Amino acid sequence: MRTIIFTLLTSICFSQSDSDFNKFFFDETMRIDYFHIGDAKSEMFTIDKIYRYGIWAGSLTNLIDNLNNGKYYYKIYDAASGKLVYSKGYDTFFGEYASSENGLAGIKKSYHESAIIPFPKSKIIFTIEKRDESNLMNEIFRTEIDPASIYIIKDKVTDSDVEIFKPVFNGDPHKKVDVVILAEGYTIEERGKFVEDLERFVGYFFEQEPYKSNKSNFNFYGVFKPSEESGTDLPGADIFVNTVLNTTFWSLGSERYLMTEDNKTMRDLAAFVPYDAIYIQVNHPRYGGGGIYNQFCTYTTDNQFAKYLFIHEFGHSFTGLADEYYTSDVAYTDFYKPTVEPIEPNITALLDKRNIKWKHLLSEGIEIPTPWEKTEFDRMSYEWLKERNRLNNFIAELKKNRAPEDQIKAAEEEYAIKDKLQSEKVDNYLKSSKYWGKVGAFEGAGYQATGLYRPMLDCIMFSKGDKPFCKVCEEAIKKVIANYTN
Template sequence: SAESGCDEPSYGQFKNTALGASFDSFGSERYLLTEDNRSLRQIAGQVPYDTILIMVNHQRYGGGGIYNLYCTFTTDNQWHEYLMLHEFGHSFTGLADEYYTSQVAYNDFYPRGIEPVEPNITALLNPAELKWKKLVTPGLEIPTPWEKKEFEAIDLAYQATRQKINEEIARKKREGAPKAEIEKLEAESEQLSLEQSKKVDEFLKKSKYAGKVGAFEGAGYAASGLFRSAVDCIMFTKGKKPYCPVCQEAVRQMINYYCQK
């Protein structure tokens, strides 16, 4: 690329890069995609490939993954390892986002009364035919009660604060505020993110359902009506953690598909 980084439309900043990657995709400040499919395929086509990962040299938190197309992630952010695995889960395996407290650009993404095609979330229209029933922990109730209200009390307040800080950063960048002011806010945002991640990890690890497979309400951007298979997973919260058993099985099946097993 002629310049490092990527476009940040909400900040009024644009870069000359090989793939034209940009934040603010679909109106979400952290969603990072490229629409220059021609350049992407010309570059990727220089060697055989099964999947495409686009690394973006940027400190800002962001990424994106579209099934059977590509995934992106920023490399200079403290969450780069998580971002790579999470977005890869979308692009390689077709996994759904399991979180539901973060702000997204789309509401009611999954129509009510219709079973999602993704392997790791369900509308639980027929509990007896749960798509991951073979992996359910024996004796576990379906749907599975969990500490949902307590989790929401912890996370929703953080999400509101995070949004305010991000809006303030965007405003200052557009107005050309002093670099020191912007960097102070960015550092505050990163520290807040780290502290919140630790708090959430500690809370979920203490859950009586930690490590078990069931059907936990709250998934796919919806607080109700959609269920995920585990209390925590890399598709649910940030951090150094594995895919849950259901997501692991989905990844395994996709690898077997490519290996023609």
Template structure:
């Protein structure tokens, strides 16, 4: 096993590796799965360790899984997605025979203030490759701040190695087959996994799987592709319901250790036990994972090509799910920019984001969704942004004052009638501001269905642009994806169904 550290990489190595990868990519377009791989998967349980300045990957274990669920075509990833890249080379010929991109929780952590301050952490991440017939070299590449990939982890894998764990994936969990429409190689295989359900909650989990599946297929483009999905559920009971809420000093003993306050953001929930998550999921063929957390709390999270997680019983849980699934399944970026986040320059200025639905607009004449642009619309597109932001800022200030005044009134022991009067005073002012916001939106309502370039996306008010004014990945006012996100989701569905190479 060999580690290649960022600080030690020279420009010559980067250039040479890029040339080799490009050459191998050209050779590998028409690879035969049967020539190089068994219809099984190798799961590598890894640890990512480090901070913002340095990162190491350590291999924990390798498992043999009984089926490779992804298509037998498209072995070389057709998307330039992922801040990390997996590349598999045949040892005998040095030919690139498999590639995929991925994201990780650690990749997000590297952009947070603690990581920038040098606080090192270790986080779990599992990756999968089809099981090779002969020895291979697995290389993990990481992108630098300009999104240029370079290799920093390398491992030679002999499929005959007795250290590869070949135990049965069956764990005695209850497996639900919600919908099966065909061969896993030709379908999107989605698995829902239970978190924070007691043994007595199994029927509730089944109902939740039904409810979330039904909602998924009410939203385009999933609705038009219902028959392209196999849907499973896996139920393993927890000792306690719900999940951890560190700010409330509430800790629950659950299977996956789901926790809010990820990166100290109150509404952000992630899974600590990624290895166990993949162990549970391996009981069925799966391409994508959704974790359902048995709670009425608001929030969730999604990691590209890993998993998404949401609570089940908040009034907005279904909407949170469809948003977070956009991250994990289709690699969609957040299109909002005014909410609190924990990241520092998640998208470095002057660098084109990898995600398909936001752009830095470095080349306006060749915007990544050029084929979907509405005719006759200026790029970038004016939509009353400055006016909207001013009124929205005033409303946030007003609501903060309301909260402080009501809190002071309660501490002073004022009667309920006085507190209600304070609330009504601020509600009247809030209504006035909302009317002004709606007036601006009405002024630009002719742009509501247009595909253009609207500034404000990816947590940045300036310098990043989204395709439409409204989208599930940003403002969810309409409850639908913008046309660019629908296009990107459809491409991902086509990929897993073997229609895109």
């Protein structure tokens, strides 16, 4: 009887939500482009342009984001009634910049961002909220948008240089997670390589749980537009190439952080298909990538950890998972406050150890916090970090000085061998622990060696390699998939 009642109530809720969609929205997309300007102490927003195009890719029923993730939320209110009709949590590249050395020094910078919403039938109030130091949401921007405005751009989404691929298509975009993979750094002569890489990485995706068990809930698209030159920028090596999406290593000063600030071009290309999530596939052998929650993620195609990058970075951009590692250099400081519980589902400050956020998944009898062989792990990890930085700097200098190719190749091969050996060393060390496979609270997470805790010893969000998500991350991913497909 309870099951019947639940099913009936669920059906009613979905029906009401579907009714809300038809009442307030057309089955089309509105893209609100705006500039996000500021530093660590202040920020402001200005609307750039607003677009109308294509079908709406998202759910027709789950219009309000109740996942409670992301530092920011944009919220859409019906102007006439004041009713909240759509919302979405997200993070920003600006937010990372604000916690970087330049942002903290008060150097202001402007980022281009977009809010993607179903196209409203009548006037709306568009607001942006931000979490304060206690992670409470506060409104920081508000404006009215009239969907009947003559200034809303309705250009047809077309480009004779763009080609669309559908490596996996399982049906109605409203009921699927729609993922688009954008080509970056592929010349017209490398079109075939893009197609091969696209098929390879989509294959990787569905080898990984929980995506493997949810394959029928996904659509994958590829969007190819050739770049004038192959690869991506390497500023530390004084290498710059002309590519479609203007990606670059050394983003925010981190040598392996590969990102783009060209949001407009990225959104213009993604608009060729219905999408919920964006990948940027960068045609380059160097290890690197990045991911920002409900924005986009990047990965390079031709290194020994390419599969790991592909899965790891999507963990950030699709589910809002935190990095669980803490022994690598990052571009920002003080990302988490020691007295505030992080909002990400897979790390905790353990402020209330009896009510840890993944309490229902804890291994029976596990000690909280959970002791582990951290001292030796830290020693070998920081030792490798020092050597890794030395090798990367050496390779960058060789390239900057235009050293012979065989010399550069030898240095890169040395790095790859040592990097692989370190990864295997880490795997073997963690697997030797008596806590291997247990869910507890292991100190060291979120770029901090102390004060933050992760659920399991290892996870694809913690260390490199072909490995599963921890149980907490896997559960979080399933919730996001359900949010798009139920």
